[in-house]
Amino acid sequence: MELNDVDLNLLLVFNELLIERRVARVADKLGLTQPSVSNALSRLRKTLDDELFIRTSNGMEPTPYASQLAEPISSALSTIRNSLNQQAVFAPATSTRKFTISAADVGEVYFLPALMDKLAQVAPGVSLKTVPNTTVNLRETMEAGQIDLAIGLLPQLKAGFFQRSLLHQDYVCMFREGHPLQGKKISLKQFCEADHVVVSAPGTGHSKMDEMIERKGIRRNIRLTVPHFVAVGHILSTTDLLATVPERYAMACRVPFKLAYVKHPVVLPRIGINIFWHAKVHKEPGNQWLRNLIAELFSDSKAA
Template sequence: MELRDLDLNLLVLFNQLLVERRVSKVADNLGLTQPAVSNALARLRKLLGDELFLRTPTGMQPTPFAEQLAEPVTYALGMIHSALNQRSAFEPASSTRSFTIGMTDIGEIYFLPTLMERLRQQAPGVSLSTVRNTAVNLKDEMEAGKVDLAIGLLPQLKAGFFQRRLFKQRYVCLMRQGHRLDKKKISLAEFSAAEHLVVVSPGTGHGKVDELLERSGIHRHVRLTVPHYVAIGHILQTTDLVATVPERLAQRMTEPFRLASHTHPAKLPEVAINVFWHAKFHRAPDNHWLRTLVFDTFVDEGGG
């Protein structure tokens, strides 16, 4: 089919249905009646020769063809939106803009001290807030412009998003200085025999490491389980517990908490930490400035 045969508003409606999965919600978002949305969907079905969305008890589910269209349509609409909403160049030195970044508690510990210093130097009027990647519907919040960037291991952000790698990192063993495992090489037997602190962080990607250790048949004597990484420095410095943590987190915690980190005895995969942003804001000067600041500050040499 030719583009001249297609009403762009039908693609906007298609994109809304991908996000909301309910005709009533799409009607509210677009200021239309439900019959108008249903009629528009019928037109699009006829034009494309596919049902596109099927009614189910859990909402309108996309067909395989609709899922195939999802990424290019979302990307194209985002680029059109950006082109039509170009603004003058962002001036960080005089701006009082407030940005929101999605990240985990690991991200806050690793990124924020350095990032806030860079903001102080380049954009003293700019403020920053963070949200947990797992505490909000990140995809919808970023599409709506409520979250500007997200940083982490986020496989759920695909269609309609750009991403760039900051770095890869491995996992290490973290413990107090003077611990009996505070030595250059730790055997699997010594690792298994130790008492462990485990962080349960569903939805962050780091939980897969615990699953991999279990599937590999590596037994751990877990004495303490916590839901986040914020307290582990305080806990490890006064106990004989050992934690498996990302290397860059360990780098931030060894000196202030008098901890030691060592190569992990298990064969664990490296993980890639990426920056994500929505295609709708790809050309927005303020978003471009912020992510460039993050890239310049944290991208490994050759890692971007």
């Protein structure tokens, strides 16, 4: 006999009859009518070619064949029930899982030091890999499960993705400590006359800010263009160049590179940085844990 020959719902009735021995009790327990329970027993008798239960003064007594089936069917149903009800768990303290996060280099500078420090405390076996969000098809890569989380200003991640707001920030004007413009409110004229280093980062929120400055008709004296933020701190610390950077990046670089920053003379909109994940990992415990940890560390609201 094959499984597709048996309606598995009938086995639930069979198992309860073994326990209760009364049709009325089984019907009440399963939320069925007594005729429905009797009908189910009739169908199972026909399928298994055995009476299975005999009506006696003590209730429905199982036949030898039913008694033989009792333990394996009860065990199988219990296994199925436990499997369906089991909630997978993630134990950060003992896990050796490797997570992949997509973030721009400016995000890596701000997020990774504090995140790695926290992981060392609560999940010493967990490791991270970062992937630039401009070098992959982020949507397809996350759909394929190759990237667990993405952080940034990523309007292309809409249908099929969840997102959570982390923080909002302004753009500031940054330069070395001791710069002639330090301690002053920089005027638009001073901003335009100064020498600038610009980060060319197509497809990112930062590139949109540069485009906005250009659309306002503001012409900077751009002396250097670099493809990423990694070298900006080093460059500013030894030159009189200015850079337009996100405030959180400026906060992270100020002390290590002995830099200073002031309010930007150009009116620019605040940007929102979100954390994104694909719908298929929405309830995956490890993913839930990591994104909650990141929100705990960096969210403006510090909401769990």
